[in-house]
Amino acid sequence: MKAPRETPSFEGWSALVVHRPHANVDAILQQFERIGIAATHCWPEATHLPDLRDYNVVLIDADMGYDGQFPWEPGKAPMPVIALIGSEAPGRIAWAMGQRADAQLLKPIGSAGLYSALVIACHSFAERGAMTAEIAALRERLESREVLAEATALLMVRDNISARAAYQKLRLAAMSARQPIETAAADLVFSVDVLGKSDERA
Known part of the structure; x- marks a missing residue:
């Protein structure tokens, strides 16, 4: 209850x-x-x-x-x-x-009637805000996992290593740069995208 x-x-x-x-x-x-x-x-x-x-x-x-x-x-x-x-x-x-x-x-x-409407409105607004924040956090986590998976796959293909080794390499790179592993993964994916577009223009 x-x-x-x-x-x-x-x-x-x-x-x-x-x-x-x-x-x-x-x-x-x-x-x-x-x-x-x-x-x-x-x-x-x-x-x-x-x-x-x-x-x-x-x-x-x-x-x-x-x-x-x-x-x-x-x-x-x-x-x-x-x-x-x-x-x-x-x-x-x-x-x-x-x-x-x-x-x-x-x-x-x-x-x-106004007082009760105010109480209800305040609770409804607060709950809606909390739900919106929770959904945004879940979406961010999902996007981070997708980027992490993409970065791991890129390392596997580029360095011809296993998924475990690719993840470990990514984790060490993040520790060395003192940043979250999700940030390191996003940087890797972004750099590959930039290089890929440069190659296409060339």
């Missing part, structure tokens, strides 16, 4: 609400004030705001929002995203999903 998650502290946080002027915005801003989060409201675009990436969370209008409102690519916001949803039109839901909304609030906005 997993240990219960800690509820994040929002002390000192700042929020950006990108939504057309509406009573829903007024309700959201009042909730932010009660929670103790400084909130900024803007419409239609947020690209002109200074230090936009310093905001801790952004709330978007899923009903009338569009990609050009933000300085980042769709789905790549550097902070948690909460979608304010009033319309259930498939196209608008798809747009909110394309923005990688981490949580949602349904309109009309009442006097509650």
Whole structure:
């Protein structure tokens, strides 16, 4: 059984609400004030705001929002995203999903709901970031193994030696150069590629 998650502290946080002027915005801003989060409201675009990436969370209008409102690519916001949803039109839901909304609030906005949406959005954003980092690390390891295998094969063919001897030669070269064996392997593969292209031009 997993240990219960800690509820994040929002002390000192700042929020950006990108939504057309509406009573829903007024309700959201009042909730932010009660929670103790400084909130900024803007419409239609947020690209002109200074230090936009310093905001801790952004709330978007899923009903009338569009990609050009933000300085980042769709789905790549550097902070948690909460979608304010009033319309259930498939196209608008798809747009909110394309923005990688981490949580949602349904309109009309009442006097509650923001705090729980913030907690959910924070956890979702953190988990997505951790998963992205893990996938990147796994891909890097896979690429390193592929390069290591390629370098070993090159040494086997070039020096007419066994796979064990080729790996040992590569390992010793890495130790001598005081670098990881993956780096030594990449250097070898790169040098062979460069030589090969030079021979082709000649």
